[in-house]
Amino acid sequence: MAPITPESADVGANPQDLAEKAQDDTKGSDSDEASKEPDASPWDWNKDPENPYNWPAGRKAMQIAITASIAFLTSLGTSIMSSSPSQLKAEFGVTTTQSILPLSLYVFALGLGPVVGGPLSETVGRLPVYIGGLIGGGLFTLGAALVHSFAGLNILRFLAGVFFAPSLAIGAGTINEMYQPQHRGLPATLFILMPFLGPGVAPIMGAFITHRKGWRWTQWTMLFFLAFCLLLTVPFGRETFHPILQRRRAKQLNHPLPPAPSRRHQIKEFLTITVLRPLLMLVTEPIVGLICLYVACEFATLFTFFAAVPYIFEGVYHFSVEQSGLVFVSVVIGCLLGSLTIILCEVLLYRPQIPRHPPHMVPPEYRLYPAMLGSLGLPVALFWMAWTSRPEVxxxxxxxxxxxxxxxxxxxxxxxxxxxxxxxSGSVVASAVAAGSLTRYGLAGAFPLFTIQMYNKLGIAWATSLLGFISIALLPVPWVFFKYGKKIRSYSHYETPTY
Structure with missing residues (x-):
């Protein structure tokens, strides 16, 4: 397959601009190209039926189902072993902190998703990365189910996470390549729901599986879900990355292809987009830095529940392992209510702004209504939980x-x-997303390792209150961006909207 063009190396590049670039390249064919008798008929990629924007609704829905299923499988692996530490300690003779390593290492690996998945998917395509990730992750998950060494279990869990991780990184790109901005709200919400729904469902499943069948069956359960994802992806999956589809279409129509970039240029793009720029944006861009900090802290707080919930409900209320697992039904309910809130804000608050602004020029601040609402619920919930988790309540x-x-x-x-x-815009979006994933999964993997020690030292009330104080400190972030977003955007070192 021919390498991608420099323009198509941008994860967030506008496909319409790429199409226009391809058309401009075809117009400049010289006499030598003419001797090859290329198809002289006009070709408009924006109207081409192979353009994912023009696909039938049913085909788009199938791709959303595929990406959501893979994302759910990937997130399932984060916490399906949350009820396994006691069995791991008994089988391998490890400490409490060490017994949580198979969970944390898998989560750490998910932070590598944008680093590995984004550039690879722009070279070979989104679909091969989905399929290759499923196969590789499945093999390492199978190894984790059969291994008899604790070190081997940790290594295999980490490698399984590395292979599953790209699905989370490129899923948003798949959606953006099928839907215009004004139509992305619902499919994006359904996709992003999965990384949150998985950690809510997995502890429930894991508690029953671990108690009744043993911790190894958590890995066999992952393989059952993986088989379902493969049955969806292999026959029904379609490539969505526009530059690759444009190249295939150009070959079919016998149109000249744009020149390919050098390998050196591709390596430079990879290092810039996925390594250097994300780290730079964390410290130089207030929008990226504060959003990454806020999201990472609250996502990590969710992961503390994997250790804190059994500690609280088994220690204070004498729940069984299975009963403690059922507590996570509340996480599932909360995620579903959050999705409903996002959809309502999209329909009632964001979409009415579309006719009032030029096409694709609604100020980004109108996206912040759900965050402002949610920021109020976080500290209330944590302090509520902190001071009612005692026997008399x-x-x-x-x-x-x-x-x-x-x-x-x-x-x-x-x-x-x-x-x-x-x-x-452009590849800067990919760098911002990479920065978010690295910080989010980095903290989420670290928090469970010290949760039990924190609860032992501070007690349930003050340990949970500490998490509540963190949420209060970060609460103003969406409100400040809503009020002063345009001014803050004007100070950015990168191109941002001026409207």
Whole structure:
């Protein structure tokens, strides 16, 4: 397959601009090209039926189902072993902190998704990365189910995460390549729901599986879900990356192809987009830095629940392993309510702005309504949970407190990600997303490793309150961006909208 062009190396590049570039290149054919008798008929990629924007609704829905299923499988692996530490300690003779390593290392690996998946998918295509990731992740998950060494288990879990991770990185790109900005709200919400729904469903499944069948069956369960994803992806998956589809279409129509970039240029683009620029944006771009900090802290707080919930409900209310797992139903309910809130804000607050502004020029700040609402729910939920998790208060109270936390967490995440995507353009979007993934999964993997120690030292009330104080400190972020977003954007070192 021919290498991609320099223009198509941008993850967030506008496909319409790429199409125009391809058309301009075809117009400049010289007499030598004419001797090859290329098809002289006009070709408009924007109207071409192979353009994912022009696909039938059913085909688009199938691709959303595929990406969402793979994202759910990937996120399932984060916490399906959350009830396994006691069995790991007994089988391998490790400490409590060490027994959490298979969970944390998998989460750390997910932070590598944008680094590995983005550039690779722009070279070979989105679809091969989805299929290759499923096959590779499946093989390492199979190894984790069969391994008899604790070190081997950690290595295999990490490698499984590395292979599954790209699906989270390129899923948003798949959606952007099928839907114009004004139509992305619902499919993007459904896709982003999966990385939050997985950590809510997985502990429930994991608790029953671990208690009744043993921890190894958590990995076999992952393989069952993986088989379902492959059955969807292999026969029904379609490539969506515009530059690759344009090249294929140009060959079919016998149109000249744009010149390919050098390997040196591709390596430079890779290092810039996925390594150097994300780190630079974290410290020089207030929008990226604050959003990454806010989202990472609240996402990591969700992951503390994998250790904190069993600690609280088994220690205070004497729940069984399975009953503690069922507590995470509240996370699922909160995520579903958060998705509903995002959709309502999209329909009632964002879409009415579209006719009032030029095409594709709605100010990014209109994406922030869900984040402003969710930012209020996070501290309320954490303090509620902190001071009602005691024997004299019924167990239903701290369980109910988790619902507004999960609701607010999803609202904050989706809203701020949409704000970031609307704020930056081209490959800068990919760098901002990479920075978010590295910080989010880095903190999420680290928090469970010290959660039990923190709860032992501070007690349930103050340990959970500490998380609440962090959410209060970061609460103003979406409100400040809503009020002063345009001014803050004007100070950016990168191109941002001026409207």
């Amino acid at each position: 019924h167990w239903i109270s701290p369980i109910l407190a988790i619902i507004p936390f999960a609701w607010g967490n999803l609202c904050v995440f989706i809203s701020l990600v949409q704000f970031t995507v609307d704020t930056y």
